[in-house]
Amino acid sequence: MKILNRLLELLAGDPQADRAVPPTGFTARLTLLSSGAMAFLAVFALALSLATGRLADRWSAELAKTSTLRISAPQDQMEAQTRAGLTVLQSTPGIAQARPLTDDEQRELLAPWFGPDLPVETLPVPQLIEIIEDSDGYDSTGLRARLQAEVPGAVLDDHTRWREPLVEAASRLRLLGFVSMLLIAGATAAMITLAANAALAANSQVIRVMRLVGAQDIYIARAFVRRFTLRALIGAAAGTFIGTLAVMLLPSADAAGGFLTGLGFQGWHWLWPLVIPILAAVVAFVATRQAALRTLKEQS
Amino acid sequence: MIELDNVAYNYGGAELFSGLNLQLAAGSFHFLTGPSGAGKTTLLKLCYGELVATSGQVRLFGQDARALSRDDVAHMRRRIGVVHQDCQFLDHLTVSENIALPLSVSGHATTSSDLTDLLGWVGLSQQAQQLPPQLSGGERQRAALARAVIMSPEVILADEPTGNVDWEMSQRLLALLVELNKMGKTVLIATHDISLIRAAKAQVSARVLRLKDRRLQLAGADI
Ligand SMILES: Nc1ncnc2c1ncn2[C@@H]1O[C@H](COP(=O)(O)OP(=O)(O)OP(=O)(O)O)[C@@H](O)[C@H]1O
Ligand SMILES: [Mg+2]
Numbered sequence: 001m002k003i004l005n006r007l008l009e010l011l012a013g014d015p016q017a018d019r020a021v022p023p024t025g026f027t028a029r030l031t032l033l034s035s036g037a038m039a040f041l042a043v044f045a046l047a048l049s050l051a052t053g054r055l056a057d058r059w060s061a062e063l064a065k066t067s068t069l070r071i072s073a074p075q076d077q078m079e080a081q082t083r084a085g086l087t088v089l090q091s092t093p094g095i096a097q098a099r100p101l102t103d104d105e106q107r108e109l110l111a112p113w114f115g116p117d118l119p120v121e122t123l124p125v126p127q128l129i130e131i132i133e134d135s136d137g138y139d140s141t142g143l144r145a146r147l148q149a150e151v152p153g154a155v156l157d158d159h160t161r162w163r164e165p166l167v168e169a170a171s172r173l174r175l176l177g178f179v180s181m182l183l184i185a186g187a188t189a190a191m192i193t194l195a196a197n198a199a200l201a202a203n204s205q206v207i208r209v210m211r212l213v214g215a216q217d218i219y220i221a222r223a224f225v226r227r228f229t230l231r232a233l234i235g236a237a238a239g240t241f242i243g244t245l246a247v248m249l250l251p252s253a254d255a256a257g258g259f260l261t262g263l264g265f266q267g268w269h270w271l272w273p274l275v276i277p278i279l280a281a282v283v284a285f286v287a288t289r290q291a292a293l294r295t296l297k298e299q300s
Numbered sequence: 301m302i303e304l305d306n307v308a309y310n311y312g313g314a315e316l317f318s319g320l321n322l323q324l325a326a327g328s329f330h331f332l333t334g335p336s337g338a339g340k341t342t343l344l345k346l347c348y349g350e351l352v353a354t355s356g357q358v359r360l361f362g363q364d365a366r367a368l369s370r371d372d373v374a375h376m377r378r379r380i381g382v383v384h385q386d387c388q389f390l391d392h393l394t395v396s397e398n399i400a401l402p403l404s405v406s407g408h409a410t411t412s413s414d415l416t417d418l419l420g421w422v423g424l425s426q427q428a429q430q431l432p433p434q435l436s437g438g439e440r441q442r443a444a445l446a447r448a449v450i451m452s453p454e455v456i457l458a459d460e461p462t463g464n465v466d467w468e469m470s471q472r473l474l475a476l477l478v479e480l481n482k483m484g485k486t487v488l489i490a491t492h493d494i495s496l497i498r499a500a501k502a503q504v505s506a507r508v509l510r511l512k513d514r515r516l517q518l519a520g521a522d523i
Contacts, residue, residue, distance in 0.1 A: 016404040022392050209388050212350070213447070214377040215405035217370055297370065 021223040027195040035235035043243025049177025056170035067158035069129040094138030189287040196291040221292035232284030236277040307356035332490040334511035340490040381448030383458040389432035396428040437464030455486040
């Protein structure tokens, strides 16, 4: 907050200090361009992070809490085995709810393969029991052992085989997105420090004279800091705008629902990119201030 | 105001001067003379904290110059007006902006009437909006003097303030400095110009110091 206040105060500016330190076109363009490019990249890193985060959350929410028990048995034993299975499940810790699917639900599951009018009741179709875990989850190895003993026709399908690597990959991608954003911030800071140092070196005579007539370091530094902060803010705002536009224009094939087409912002997440120019300004402010105060201490 | 106590200085090579003592009392008027290269400019730089003595002690307004922080030095320079031998202007600012620079860097508002008065006083009213490189040598020195006094400093250190001007102009500049001294300012002028010193002695009681052979001495009555 303090830094933000100082930032706002700074951006209000001091025209006399601005006159005294002449702008250098080269560093100005460099800062604008690089902070614009970095902001553009940051938008994508942010989109990646948010989208994979969303994906990881959805997958684990959809998959982690449900599994199924499939009971295959001769028609006459089906009901007994189903009941036995339910009894086992209900007495297993970690299972919140176990419910046999109705014939209608089973028909619906098979409809894509056999058409809508399949007489499920008369066919030897396995009975499915939907298992909903509680937040702790159950011990699937123990459950399998018990089922084998008590309900020979039951097969537990807990999805874990293919679920975990996917969720893991999505979380990893989210992490990568975060790391990218940190790297982008770091690279921006480095670039602005270099540009600020170039500007300070180009103005060493001006700085000398200002010191001679009684200027404090902070006064001189502020003239540089203000300029670089403004440039980073403007460059990053432009980069963010273009980046967000590009994300917006990504094809949105909702039907496919794939990972690539999900790489956008959703709902209020569209506000997130607004943070990028502000962050860029803060980074520029800190980087230039450090560079200026250090250089001033070294000169004279 | 400014005291030097057994001060020595070298730029990394041989001693430029050593065992140097000097007291600039409030309201005093001093001349500093000596051959070119003797170290007059160097001595002045010690007096406004641009250089730090290699040994001995420099006290500025009673404070050890070595113990001053960078901000202290900045504040102290607002109390010491310096006419630099090479003027030290910002060439991209106008003459009047250059003269007002000490005010703007210290956060004071520049009142244009004060600035106009000062420009008239040094005879630069016509040149106010020009850039320093467009000025003649004498005009530059007058602008430098104007900048040195704009903060109404307690001490004025002038390094060859009449180096580039004709006799008449040097008399005018001297008159300005004498006038400031009569207003209570402490003045030190480094100069080669013996005739300037003679002219000054007719107007104020000035002490003349000579920096020669690495020593600072009171000049004899021959001047
Ligand atoms: N930055 C520096 N580095 C090394 N030597 C220096 C530096 N500045 C001055 N000198 C040397 O110190 C000596 C004194 O210089 P200074 O400028 O103090 O002399 P001065 O008495 O003011 O001469 P002048 O009357 O010509 O202005 C000179 O020999 C000069 O070459
Ligand atoms: Mg000199």
